[in-house]
Each structure stands twice: as structure tokens, then as C-alpha cells.
Amino acid sequence: MARTKSFEPAYALRKALFEFWQNGYERTSTDALAAAMGIGKRSLYDTFGSKHDLYLRSLTTYIEHAEESHTQAVESAPGKGLAGARALLRSRVSLPGCPAGCFAVNAATERPDDPAVHSAVCGYFARSTERIAWLLGQEERWAAARPQQLDRAAQAVHNGWLGLRVQARLGSTDPELDAAADDLLSSLR
Template identity: 45%
Template sequence: MARTKEFDPEAALRAALELFWRRGYEATSMTDLVEHLGIGRASIYATFGNKHELYLKALDRYTETRDSHLLRELSQPGPALPAVRAVVRRFAAEAHSDDHRAKGCFVTNTAAELSAHDTAANRRVEASWDRIETVLCSALIRAQAQDELPADRDPRGLARMLLVLMQGLRVVGKASDDPGRVRDAAEHALRLLD
């Protein structure tokens, strides 16, 4: 007879995500995970696989949550350009928040720490960036169709620029003591939408 789990796998995955997000992959040991999750090593392996597999599951959970939130923000009926501006400004504001400065963006952190040598992690980072770029591009195409964005603007190129800007805001916001640096960069980039 199979034993029932004595822990909530969803709660354990959320706890692992928080630990990896705060400390990174390399700085998080299996011992750290056992202590932080409050479950045995054998239960972690049986439920999630090894540390790398658990990290990828945590990254998947993060991107599912964050990317779907962004999709909802940018897919609302009505004017699209104000929503794009609001998202970029939110990224700038969050980039300098205490919580972000402590943890950063999990996708950006993964890109910096693992993408160069971890194919599975890099695929997930690229997939998240592709989704964000597509959602931004769709919103900008809608903005153009609604005469909010000039017809001579390239929605795909602007979406790529905004994606790179937003990821850069995450990096600079985590490291810089000057909140004006990310805010000013965001505002100057948004002028390209005028």
C-alpha cells in the first residue's frame, strides 16, 4: 500500500521557490532545502527529483504565475498603450523595492547564474522572455490598431526593446542605490511609444 504524503507538495514547492529565489541555485544545498521545507531528503527526491529538477519546477511555477499575471494586465479590453506604460512603470517601481532588492527577478537571476551552462534552465528563461515579448507585441499591435501608437512604429521591435529594458531594470534595481536610475530609464524608453 502506498504511503500518503505527510506534507503539502504545493507548499513545499512554494517554499523551495522562495529559497532558490533568495539564495540562487549554487548557494542552496540539499541540506538547506531539507531544513527550509521541513521534509526529509527522501521525500524531496520522491516528490520533486534531485535539486536541479526541483529548481526547474520552482522556476516553472514562478514563470506560470508571473507570465499569466502579465498576460492578464496587457490583455484587458480598452486602450492598450496605458496598460503597457503601467507595466513598464510597475517593473521600474518594483525593481527598487526592498523585496526585489533582496531577491531580484527569479528569471533574471536564473539567466545570470545558469543560462550560460544549463540548457534546461536557459530554455525556460528563453520561453518566459518569448511569452513576455509576445504579450507586449500583441498589446502594441492592438494599440496601433486603436490609433494609440503611430503607424510607423514596429510593434515587434518595441516589444523586444521593452523586454530588454524590463530585464535590465531588474538587474540595475537590485544593485543600485539610486531609484532615479531605473525610473528615468523607464520614462525615457516610454517616450519611444509617443
């Protein structure tokens, strides 16, 4: 007879996500994962598969939460256009207790040769860049821009946003990050 799980898989997954986010793939052992998740290694493997499988599931879970947080930030901004873009740049993943920075940026820099990581992160970054382009297109200055111009501007903003995420990971304060976001968008007015 199959045993029932004595843990909540969603809670354990969140703990694994935070462990990978904080320490990276290589510096996170399966022992550390099991301890952080509050489960035995056998339960970890039976429920989540290999360490790599768990890492990918953690990354896709992070991306889902990130995109939800970005949507909420843009929808609650005091307008679209650059106001929405600023809200997007300053949005955070809304998971209690999560580390600073961006797990997707960490994954991209730590595991760029992992095809599954590459695909997940590139897809997320492409969707984010498309959202920025849409927000810029809401501005009168950019409404008549050629698609190529709009795409290049959106890519530049996205690249700056990645820099803000690295600064957050390094401990920059909210006022510093707010000022950097404002500086980034000032040339697009």
C-alpha cells in the same frame, strides 16, 4: 503500504522557489532546500526528484505565476497601448513573501548553459516580447509600423524591462522604478 505525505507539496515547492530565487542554484544545498521546505531530504527526492528537477519545476512555476501577474496587470491598466505596457513593466509576481527582482533573470544569468533553463527562460522572454509588441501595436503611432520595426521596439522595451528587474533586485525603490519605466516608454509616444 505507501505512506501519506505529511506536507503540502505546493507549499514546499513555493519554499523551494523562494530559496532558489534568493540564493541561486549553486548556493542552495539540498540540506538548505529541505530545511526551507520543512521536509526531509528523502521526501524532497521522492516527491520532486533531483535538485535540478526541483530547480526546473521551481522555475516553470515562477514563470506561470509571472505570466498570470503580467496578464492581470495589463488587463487592469487604464487602457491598452503604452498604458498597458507601463503596467506590464511595473507588474510583480504575486506570491506573498517573494524576493525582489526576477527569478527568470537570475536563472538566465546563473545557468545560461543549462538547456532546460535556457529553453524555459527564452520561451518566457519571447512571450513577453510578443505581448509588448501587441501592446505597442495598439498605439496609433505604432499601428501602421512594419512588423520588423514593431518587433525591434518591443525587444528594446523588453531589454529595458530586464534592466528594471535587475534594479529591483538591487533595491531600487518603487518611485525610482516608476520613473525608469516612464523614461523607457517616453520615446515610443
